[in-house]
Amino acid sequence: MTIQQIKYFLVLAKELHFWNTSEKVYISQSSLSRQIQALEQELQIQLFERDKRNVKLTNAGKFLQEQWEEKIKEFDQIIRQAQRIDEGKAGTISITYPGSIAYEFLPNFLKVLGYSLPDLKIELTEPTDENHEKLLLDFKTDIAFSRDKIKNANIDSKVLYYEPICLVVPQNHRFSNDSIDGLENEKFIISGLHQTTFFASVLSSWFLKKGIEPNTIIESDFGGMIISLVSKGIGISILPLSFKSAQVKNVKFIELDQKIGLYINWRKKEMNNTVLKVIELAENFVKER
Structure with missing residues (x-):
């Protein structure tokens, strides 16, 4: 049994049609049939029920389809990570980040990376549904910038800086640095x-400390949209100071009595030297700011 046979099986289990499957996997219909029979x-185990017109998964086939789909994804992720480790400086790394650093910190840091590692390709993702921890553990990202420390035994974290x-x-608006009554x-x-997001918990604790139940008229996790709405006079908000770098007109930022950090997170025992170099560059970049 080979990985390729399993992949052929998974495509056929989805298509339930030998001709369509052979087209997708770039082999002849007869070769595909022989591979499935060999498996x-x-x-x-009989994986498919066949007649001249139809192909149908057996119950055993359905079970293996469910089990193997996830395992093959994990296998492919591990291979991609090994390829990145092998590629070194000329390879690719993936970085996830919160939207608040997209206006100043991240662009300036990417400029440093471009100078220090000119052959490095960088993939950027601002997660919405998936969190940074899962992306790291699933090898879907290599470095995660986040607003809270990832507390996982398989992940290392370091705070880069704090901001209000x-x-x-x-x-x-009538509010000023001296009065927000x-x-x-x-x-x-x-x-x-x-x-259950980290920033939502920061807001909740701040309002609770002040004894305020906010009148929320619009809920959004996208800081750029929030600032735009504030600039139109629709309401006010609370955001990290980093968003000030967006330089949206008709908006002012009033610092509050609470700070949040920016953390850099990576897999423990990381073997990709390029990832470790990027972490080192991030730490030095913050020190020199």
Whole structure:
């Protein structure tokens, strides 16, 4: 039994048609049939019920389809990671990041990477549904910048810096650095406080500490959209100071009495020297800012 035979099986299990499958996997229909038969004979399991018109998975075939689909994905991820380790400086690394660093820190850091590792290809992802921890453990990213430390025995984390969270209001708003009294009367555009995200928990604890139940009129996790809405006078928000670098007109940032960090996270015992070099460059970049 080979990995390739399993991949042929998975495509056929999805298509349930030998001709369509042979087209997708670039082998002849007769070769595909022989590969599937060889797999069945080795396993001593009938995977498909066949007649002249139809192909149907057996119950045993359905079970193996469910089990093998995930295993093959994991196998392919491991191979890709090994290829990246082998490629070295001329290879590819993936980086995930929170939207708040997209306006200053990340572009400036990428400029440093371009100078120090000119042959390195970088894949950038701003996760929405998947979190940084899962992406790291599934080998779908190599380095994750995040607002909270990832607490996992298989992941290393280091804080790069701390910054204030800020009240974000229209430029002509009555609030100033000296007074923000009356927050309970304002309309807020913020992350949903019912969510389990780190920044939602930061907001919840801040409002709780102030004894305020915010009047939330719009919920959003996208800082760029939030700032745009604030600039139109629709409401006010609370965001990390980094968003000030977006330089949106008609908006001012008022620093609050709470800070959040920016962490860099990577897999423990990382064998890709390029990833380790990028981590070192990030630490030096922050020190020199």
